[in-house]
Amino acid sequence: MKCVKPLLLATTIAMSFNNFASDLDKVIDSSKKINQSAMKSQDKIDKIADSMQARLQQFKTLNKEIDGLEVYNQQITKQISNQIIEMDDLNTSMDQVSVIERQITPLMLRMITGLEQFIELDIPFLTQERTERINKLKSMMDKADITSSEKFRRILESYQVEVDYGRTIEAYTQLLTVDGMEREVDYLRIGRLDFIYLTRDGKKAGIWDKETQSFIALPDSNISQISKGLRIARKQLAPNMISLPVQATE
Structure with a gap:
């Protein structure tokens, strides 16, 4: 009967140890779960941080593009303003050209008539050739597919031919x-x-x-x-x- 208490004590200690070990395992398991949860959280944080960094870089890049576009838009605005001025000048020039063209046509006709009269009064060399040149000028004046500048050039060319005859x-x-x-x-x-x-x-x-x-x-x-x-x-x-x-x- 004297050995019952130590045995009971040992049994109690063993049971307590087992309970402690079980609790310790639970603590360890909980710690592992916490660590795993912490690692997952850290992964999420790292991913969020990477995403934020990427978005920050994208934001900086977009800002640079916006700055570039602002400079480009300013330049385009200047060019458009200059083009508007040039268009106004061109419209004015076209109006002037129309006026000049209306004035130059009678002048060219008078020049052809004057050249014809000069040839008639001149010594009669190369009569056929010179007369044909006058007839071509007259025919040219009726053609709409020849510009006024080209007509004027050909008339001046005919005058130059007559001038050259003199030397x-x-x-x-x-x-x-x-x-x-x-x-x-x-x-x-x-x-x-x-x-x-x-x-x-x-x-x-x-x-x-x-x-x-x-x-x-x-x-x-x-x-x-x-x-x-x-x-x-x-x-x-x-x-x-x-x-x-x-x-x-x-």
Whole structure:
């Protein structure tokens, strides 16, 4: 009977230890759950932090883009303002062009008429070619697909051709009625000073007389100089002095 108390005590201690161990396991399990919960919370916090960082970076990037767009919009606004000014200037210019075009058409017609009259009064060299040039100008004026600037350019070009005739020497062959008979002659034009012909056989020569508006015969003494002038004009002979009669200009 004396051994019952120690045994009871040992049993009590064992039971208490087991209870303690069980409680300890529960505490450990609870601690693990808490740690796991804390880790999950930390993961969530880390993800939220990463998301916030990404959004912050995106926000900064958007701010930079907004700043760039503001600068771009300011520049575009300036360009639009300048374009509006240019459009106003262009509209004004177009109005002026319309006025000028209405004024320049009669001017071009007068220029063509003046050129035609000049050719009629001039010495009769290259008559067909020069007349055709005038006819082309007249026909051109009726065409709507040619701009006024191009028409004006062609008229000025024709004037320039006539100006150039006054400082060039030229020889060409054509038919002419001589002594009542149509014959082939060589024409020699020296600027607008002289317009001379020489028959192909080299026997007859004449010079255009502005007063009578016809050719008058030249003496045979001029034929050699005329022949020389024809060769110079055709670049068959080097330029040299020639002696020819000259009709006084008015």
